[in-house]
Amino acid sequence: MSAPLLTIENVAVDLPTPRGNLRAVDHVNLSLEGGRTLGIVGESGCGKTMLSRAVLQLLPKKAKLAGRVIFDGQDLVRLDAERLRRLRGRDLAVVFQDPMTSLNPVLTIGTQLMETIQEHLELDAPVAKKRSIELLAAVGIPAPEQRLAQYPHQCSGGMRQRIAIAIALSCEPKLLIADEPTTALDVTIQAQILDLLAREQRRRHMAMIIITHDLGVVAGRADEVAVMYAGRVVERAPTSALFKRMHMPYTEALLAAIPKLDTAPHTPLPAISGRPPDPTRPLKGCSFAPRCRYAAGRCHEAKPELMDAETPGHRYACFHPIRMAEGIGA
Amino acid sequence: MLNFVVRRLLAMLPVLLAVSLLTFLIASLLPGDLALVILGDQATPENVAALRRDMGLDQPLWWRYLSWLGQVMQGDLGRSFRTGQTVLQAVAERIPVSLQLMLMAEFIGLLIGVPLAIVCAARAGGAFDRFMTGGAFAMLSMPSFLTAILLIYLFAVELRWLPATGYVPFTEAPLANLRFFVLPALTLALAEWPGIMRVLRSDMIATLQEDYIALAKAKGLKPARILFVHALKPSSLTLVTVTGINIGRLLGGTLIVESIFALPGIGRLLVGAIYTRDLVILQGVVLLVACGFVIVNFIVDMLYAVLDPRIRHGHA
């Protein structure tokens, strides 16, 4: 078995806040092979964005990062600034959540596209321009040549996210991190953007991490899914295995929260009751216990570690997994 | 864009009118009879009455204002009763000196303030940042006439590198002209850079938190390109306003600095007019300066549009 493209080993991120230390990411282990797709799913504040920022080494200045992030044989945490810079944008690219704020408002689209290409591929301006036009055409932007001279505010949100994707793809990265790439967009455009990402990923044979709060987004698109809650990975499985049988009550709750087209109108969504725990006040037991309908005594006393399920590659962290609750007893 | 310009121009008119009214009222309502001042020792009641009639001072106030405004509109701001020069002549003669002084001062101020702001913002909270922020705060408490005295003492009296006072036109002797301008321009610049630095630094710190800066880092751009191309331009909006507002302060500053360094600019014209109680020149210069100030603010508004394409395209 070849070494994975990305290995996240025991990564923990601590943020000092006025209310005390906030553990945003709590000892996460994940790995991803080249050309594969990993979905990271969880509610707002579960640490999924912080985890992606840790991989990109773009954490806020005050954040403390522990653990190792091995990308393509190099530990990004210990890599010096200059070598990290040469890696970013070239082998490691990102698409942020909100295309309204992730493009610079005072630079033209052409400038923002071409600067990445010229920085990493050492092409002269006319070649870089030609490549930019091809990229814009590839992500489905009509009249790409005219777009180059325009500013971001002259494009719609979906258009801007396509441009952000074009920037990310511009140097043929080995890994693309898409951080909630469709959350800020109109529902009608979300599927288009996701399909675009999937198509380009297959064509370029790159690995991809999709971060989302919506299990539906990763359902048909990711090879493997990791569910995060309160900074920890609570369930991890190949996508098909996960949807066949989920063990963690939280995953089930997330799935129930997806609106479906075939439910009758005006049916209230079964939202997850309660709120995630205060990350500056860690709980002794399972973080999900206060909101979990299966929770029993032990759940409030000790933290469950990830354990193997019978399906290979499926791991979960729960004392009372779904449909096994009766068997264990409490 | 054209619509934007026209709207701003129209908004400027009432302000200009009010400025002219205030200038006129200051000169007319406050104690001190112009005829009495002009006649001086030769003032007899008959002489004063005759001169008042000649100058229209016996007319009602509103009529005097309108006729004065009418003359101003035709470009006639009056004539000094001491030198016989018209206000426009006197101003035209001196404006190059003041402009050169202000431009050099602003240039040096930006030259000091902008790089310091960028370096401080990039390492906000660090030792250098805290030192420079403290230094800027102290410099803000330093009036320009103190800086002038200090610079004169250091460079003219002790080191004897530069002349303390004097002036030759640039066209006659460019190098000597610049030598005369170094200390006055530096004096004003030393008062300017702290404001420039503080404003740009705090805006830069805010900009560096933006998503598009994170993306620029994620794109693997060089730190210098991120700071100067991606962060500087969106951070400079407030700086442009402040630079515009500063022109008012700079005008006040030139008044003092021109007096100290004996530069024949607008400021010195004004101070001279006060010393000699040349009220026509005083009124004219104050009006021109105030109008100039209003117009500068208008230009600053226009500069916004150049810096921020969103305003240019009417998205503001």
Next chain:
Amino acid sequence: MATLELSVQDEVASAPVRGNKFGFLFWVAGGWLAIILSLAILAPVLPLQNPVDMDMLERRATFSSEHWLGTDGLGRDELARLIFGARVSLTVGLIAPMIGLVIGGALGLVAGYFRGRFETVVVGSMDVLLAFPPLIFALAVTAYLGQSVPNLTVILGVLGIPAFMRVARAATLTLARREFVIAAEALGASHARILLRELLPNVILPLLAFFLLGVAVTIVVEGALSFLGLGVPPPMPSWGSMIGEGRESLDVAPRLAFLPAAALFLTVLAFNLVGDTLRALTDPRQGAL
């Protein structure tokens, strides 16, 4: 994730702001101001020489037991002139911003509470006043009114009105939407009562912090005018005029310019330090205290 991100960014952005504690420098500045203020108040009863008595035989004398800080170009005692100069600078510097505080504060409070046409007129006329570069306006008006300490104080006071108006109006605009004001209105309190009992006590804090910064600016402008010989009329000593006179003898007796310059700089810096610290504490945006 968005909420978490926000709170983190807020924290990073506010990091350079000094902490809530007053700090060492604040107390040093306050101490300096206390010394200068008491010297200025006590000047007539202190065993000082007459600051306008000339002694042509002892011009520019150096430090001695008779003249602790020497004498100036006309043989007048430098220490006495410094302390009496503080009297003038502080009188103008403290009274002028009070005019701005009272008039500007009242205008801003009323404009911010009632809004409408009154606000438009107030803001518009302040814009006109702001169209004049302050120093030039002050110079022109003193030229007409004549040089005297009361005239100077009134002019500098009027010039401060727009700034105080803006601070008061901005504070009132935010406060007028708060629950306690809306509650008072709902209970049928009169406008006067709301303005004086509910709004004024809350607006006065930022205004007072701003007042100290106004004192610093006024002292500088008074100094500049006196330096040019257009402020306080001679022979009354003022720091500005002393620096102006000392300029003539920079080559032989630089201390005559540098002593009052140091006094002026330190006093302005102290007012700025104290004012800025208090402003940071009362600034509603930072929610401090």
